[in-house]
Amino acid sequence: MSGVTPSSTSRGLVICTLVYLGIAAMYSATFDAPAWMWFGWCVLAIATAVLVVTDR
Numbered sequence: 001m002s003g004v005t006p007s008s009t010s011r012g013l014v015i016c017t018l019v020y021l022g023i024a025a026m027y028s029a030t031f032d033a034p035a036w037m038w039f040g041w042c043v044l045a046i047a048t049a050v051l052v053v054t055d056r
Contacts (some may be wrong), residue, residue: 010048010055017041017048 024037 007055010051013044013048013051017044020044 020041024033024041027033027037
């Protein structure tokens with residue numbers, strides 16, 4: 001038993017998604033953010049949402 005359950009995995013992914021959003025927001029507030037940064041966040045957010053919804 002590794003101790004990692006799907007709920008802890010989805011919690012970790014939600015935290016990573018929010019951290020990525022914070023970094024992207026601060027970066028784009030200071031510099032001109034490239035489109036791939038927001039595309040990456042959107043893909044991560046969609047994957048997180050799917051994992052959270054199917055986790056229940």
